[in-house]
Amino acid sequence: MSIDYNEIGKRIARRRRVLDLTQAELAERANLSTTYTGNVERGAKCSIETLMKLCSALDVTPDYILMGIDKEYRNDSLDEIRDLIHRSDKRKRQFIIEFIKWYANQAQE
Secondary structure (H helix, E strand, C coil): CCCCHHHHHHHHHHHHHHCCCCHHHHHHHHCCCHHHHHHHHCCCCCCHHHHHHHHHHHCCCHHHHHHCCCCCCCCHHHHHHHHHHHHCCHHHHHHHHHHHHHHHHHHHC
């Protein structure tokens, strides 16, 4: 089994965005340089120590960062939805929330 550093970087970036952190803020939390943190997000190889620092800073388990598996973040679709919502302005976020509520109610009928 090979390690896919590009996927690891995508998960780190996704989680950082969910937490509404900049790369600089994540780097500070993890005690890493902003440049290095950005490189890791873009798929650069890194040490286990670095991965653990990032997991701690992002409040996720190594399972999530390494394999995309975590008891709280098991579904990549949910991560995608979180990213879409996060990138939307306040008006669009409210619309998305109302739509999901409406859809959930329709599914129950």
